[in-house]
Amino acid sequence: MKSEIILQVILIKPTPNVVFGLQKGAGNNYESVQKQISTxxxxxxxxxxxxxxxxxxxxxxxxxxxxxxxxADNKFVYINIGTSAGQSETAWSRRLKIPLTGITWMEISLLEGKSILQTSVLGTGRDGGPNCAIVKPFVGWHLKQS
Known part of the structure; x- marks a missing residue:
């Protein structure tokens, strides 16, 4: 059995000129990694x-x-946004909560070699700012197509 799997989150059309970063660690002991400024x-x-x-x-x-x-029954990952991701000159300070629900043994059994599970979420919210809070509706995770 695999002891590690690779996940991938795609933020679709995030609000421009804002830094987004994946949260590594929890509580006050975290850092934003893979920081990217949206275009x-x-x-x-x-x-x-x-x-x-x-x-x-x-x-x-x-x-x-x-x-x-x-x-244990509510796992998720955070995408930090704006000041939460370390950006200083911005009005945005948000986090996007992406559920890890729906990952089953069946999906894991389909993973081979360098396969990954992927999800896509909107990067811009209804207010025109970065999407934040828990992703709704959440489309779930699927095997990335090559």
Whole structure:
């Protein structure tokens, strides 16, 4: 069984001129990594998560690692935005919460070699600023097509 899988988040058309970064660590002890300033292009964040559990005993795999946040039944990753990502000259200070729900043993069994699970979320919210809070609706994770 795999002990690590690779996930990828694509932010679709994020608000321009804002820094977005993947949160590594939790609480006050975190850093924003893979920082990118948005232009008119999508942004991509790729990262590993640890895989634990036993398919014969556990209904769903347990995910952990330095990018994984939340309680055992509510795992997610954060994308830090604006000042939360270390940008100084901006009015934005937000975080985008991307659920790790829907990752099943079936998806994991389909991963081969360098395969990854991917999701896409809107980078701009209804107010025209960076999308924030928990992603709704969340389309889930799928095997990245080559």
């Amino acid at each position: 008119s292009n999508d942004l991509t964040f790729t990262f590993p998560v640890n895989l634990k559990g036993d398919e014969s005993k556990d209904k769903l795999p347990r995910l952990s690692g330095s990018f994984v946040q939340g309680s």
